[in-house]
Amino acid sequence: QEKQQRHAIEAQIAQLFAPEDDGLRQALESAKAAGLPEIQINPIQGKLLQVFAAASHARKILEIGSLAGYSGIWLARALPADGRLITLEIDPKHAEVVRASFARAGVAERAEVRVGNALDQLSTLQTEAPFDLIFIDADKVSYPQYLEWAIKLSRSGSIIIADNCVRGGNVFQPSPEMSEDTAGLVKYNQLTREDPRLTTIVLANDNDYTDGFNVAVVK
Ligand code: SAM
Secondary structure, X not given: OHHHHHHHHHHHHHHHHOOOOHHHHHHHHHHHHOOOXXXXXXXXXXXXXXXXXXXXXXXXXXXXXXXXXXXXXXXXXXXXXXXXXXXXXXXXXHHHHHHHHHHHOOOOOOEEEEEOOHHHHHHHHHXXXXXXXXXXXXOHXXXXXXXXXXXXXXXXXXXXXXXXXXXXXXXXXXXXXXXXXXXXXXXHHHHHHHOOOEEEEEEEOOOOOOOEEEEEXXX
C-alpha cells in the first residue's frame, strides 16, 4: 500500500512536470518496433536533464550512449536554436532509429548521432569542446574512462551526469563477486567523490532507490 502510494505520487510528478509529447512517445514506439531494449531514462530523469542543461546554460551537450534517442530528445530540447547535441552510439542499428526519432521530434538540426565505440570517438571531440553538459549512459565498465574524458572536454561549471549509479544500493556494497559492470560503477562513484575538481552527489530517481544519477559539477 505504501509503495503504491509512493508510485502514485511519482506518476503525478511525471504528469505535472515531465509530460511526454508525440516526439518522445514515437521514439519509444519505434524503439520497441525495432526490438531495442527498453532501458531508457524515465520522464522525470529527462526533465531533470533539462533542468541541469538550463543550470549550465547549455549550448553544447555530449551524450555517451544514445539507444533510441529518447534521452537525446529531452537533451536537444533544452538547447537554444543554435545549440548542438552530439550523441555517441556503438550500434548502427540503434543509430538509425535515433536519426528517424530526432527528425520526427523536430530536433534533427541541432542533434547528431555519431556511430562507433565512444572510447575511440571521445579523443576526436577536443576541437568541439568544451561541452556544458555531458550525459554518460553507455557500457558501465568504461565509466571511469568516460569520466576522465568528460572532465577533459568540459569547462568550469560544466555538469557531468551518469546514469545507473545507485543500482538498488549494490554499488555501495562492493564485493569480490560483483560483476564488471558494478565494479565500473563503484569506481565511478569513488572517482567522482574523491576528485578535487568536482562537486558530486548521487540522486536516487525514485523512492525505492532502484537507481539514479551521479551528478558532478566541474569546479
Ligand atoms: N541514453 C539512452 C536513453 O536514456 O534513452 C539509453 C542508453 S542505453 C542504456 C546504452 C546505449 O549505449 C546502448 O544503445 C548501447 O548500444 C550503447 N553503447 C554501449 N557501449 C557503447 C560504447 N562503447 N560506445 C558507444 N555506445 C555504447
